Amino acid sequence: MAIERTFSMIKPDATKRNLTGAITKVFEDNGLRVVASKRVWMAKREAEAFYAEHKERPFFGELVEFMCSGPTIVQVLEGENAVLKNREIMGATNPEKADEGTIRKTFALSMGENSVHGSDAPETAKREIGFWFSETEIVG
Numbered sequence: 001m002a003i004e005r006t007f008s009m010i011k012p013d014a015t016k017r018n019l020t021g022a023i024t025k026v027f028e029d030n031g032l033r034v035v036a037s038k039r040v041w042m043a044k045r046e047a048e049a050f051y052a053e054h055k056e057r058p059f060f061g062e063l064v065e066f067m068c069s070g071p072t073i074v075q076v077l078e079g080e081n082a083v084l085k086n087r088e089i090m091g092a093t094n095p096e097k098a099d100e101g102t103i104r105k106t107f108a109l110s111m112g113e114n115s116v117h118g119s120d121a122p123e124t125a126k127r128e129i130g131f132w133f134s135e136t137e138i139v140g
């Protein structure tokens with residue numbers, strides 16, 4: 001399996017509870033390397049553009065408001081099969097349905113405040129990495 005990159009966010013519910021290091025450690029313990037990282041407090045227009053695929057969903061307003069409610073850590077993770085591996089490490093969107101030992105099972109508060117975002121496919125990863133990072137900010 002080739003080395004791949006994925007895009008990750010540590011969401012405001014997690015940064016508020018000082019879980020940035022604890023969550024990053026889970027990535028590293030599972031063989032994913034942080035090759036880019038920055039702390040951003042999203043503007044409403046950035047959250048709306050980043051999550052544009054969900055704009056017709058009933059939870060869109062709530063999602064955008066939450067993502068702008070505090071700082072987020074945006075990261076690029078690199079490793080073997082990184083996109084799928086990160087989705088496995090994260091666990092299901094709804095923490096009540098997430099497997100034991102996943103980030104969302106361990107840390108998430110609810111379906112909305114679910115601590116992490118991760119790209120769902122390699123093409124999505126490419127778009128999401130490009131949304132937040134320039135090539136020179138990614139140091140493998």
Ligand code: DAT
Pocket residue numbers: 054059063092093111112114116117118120
């Ligand atoms: P994921 O983040 O697991 O890829 P998604 O892309 O379907 O899930 O949704 C993006 C985010 O929107 C998700 O992390 C939390 C929020 N969300 C999704 N479904 C929701 C719902 N039914 N109620 C409230 N928030 C929801």
Ligand code: MG
Pocket residue numbers: 118120
């Ligand atoms: Mg998604």
